[in-house]
Amino acid sequence: MVFSWPVISSTAHPEDFQITLNTGEVVFAQFAGMIPNFEYNERNCVVLFGELCNRLPSTDPNTRFPVRMEIVDDGTPLMLVGPGGQVVSAVGLSWETSVSPYDENQGPRLVGAKLNYVGDFPPGEGQAGSNFGGPMFPNDEFALYGGGDFRLRMLTSGGFSPDGIRRVQPTDFEKHFRIHALGANGETVLIDRVGVDFAVAGGTLRVVGLADVGPRQDSYDECYDEDRDNYIDIILEGDDAAARNITFLEIPSLAGGYAPFYNPGGPGTSPTPGVRYSAAGPPDMEPVIMALDDPMRVSYDATRYEQ
Template identity: 45%
Template structure:
């Protein structure tokens, strides 16, 4: 790659995403066309990339570990099939780490900043690429009902899909659950603001989206999946990678493909959020 970055995943708790950048990674040809160029595998090699001469490191529960040897085989193509989720984790809402260095211009877009005390639980979604409504515009906090469902599985095996914001669902044995809205996008607009959620709304366009929930823990524990219906159900819209059709597509231009309908398993991490905080001494951080 010409460059490796975390941007736009600049929040401290988003550093699990690494972005590789190069115009040589692909073109707009379909994979079956002559001259098509697209990545099929990413592999981490042993190459010094830090001031200590270390290769790429990851931080785990016991501290830094080498990432050398990890690989990922790519089976998708943005002009054939749109973006998907690759992970979903449910934890108690905590805004620690939902910011970054001041010079990065990080906005206050966490669940607490948007919804206050209503933000009791965070269902964090990790995406395979940019998740935009049309490949150009940003996703807005009030767009849950256009793109998502939260699926719960009851003790008797019954499956229920929760698809409305601000509706108090009685899940089982009287336990309640409410979908509050989306977060980790842009700043909050309220009815008292002169601004509103419209096509000019700016979001961070990174690889994390949060579904914010409130209710009883017993109900929250029954969440098993996040559903993206895309175009398979009336009333739902697909996601696009950047480079999608926008509001006024041109018939002679090739755009990225819409997302397929998909279902993502949810990891329940209410007792152990599986997050890591790691600091290095400042004198080490500034050495070159």
């Protein structure tokens, strides 16, 4: 479940999430938690576990999948943190759908993209006091590339995988993404290669690579592991005025001749005939929020929150 404001993780309980299935059943998740979105700057996502669906498309008479989710008051409501440190209840928020994750083109998609300066350190990155995921860290732009000028962070609707099993690698930008920017005459410039200076309005921009995936290695293969969360960063270098002309982040997917993304449970590299796997995500275009002047981040001290 993806929220636009960060979640106070200690308030996330299975009983907060009332789920209505296409059958009319009203159920609750068995477990709720933040992992793998446990870094301090990854608290927008709550992961739910339960027997909530089967592997049938929405057109099958025997299909079973969620069509509505509502945040309800379980006595200790789910709380969100907003600008200025304000704390608000999430009770009453809801989400609806009419499709199954096993329908065509219903794999993961972008739900947000924001451009910030890299700065002198990666705020909120790292294990957040947890021992979980140790081999996947450090995986920020400083560990991978020694820094950069800009961080284009994407927020996704589900865990991103190139095939439902394999991990995203730092070198995978050209397989999956394009960045749109305005050219000097107002035309669209597609930034689609790594290490190439693209001329846009205001100067040049160059993609360095992906970050917030896994650690740096001398080479990457099928055994590479990463943190498997709902966030991926694209690190760029270039001119400030040029960065302000970035407009969209695009996933062209299969329809655009690119590799798609899958939720966990995809076909892998050698799918078994007759087995239904999670579907590839659709072509997607997400407007980029410009956060160079206002970083649009919040900080929260849990000791100040009273139940």
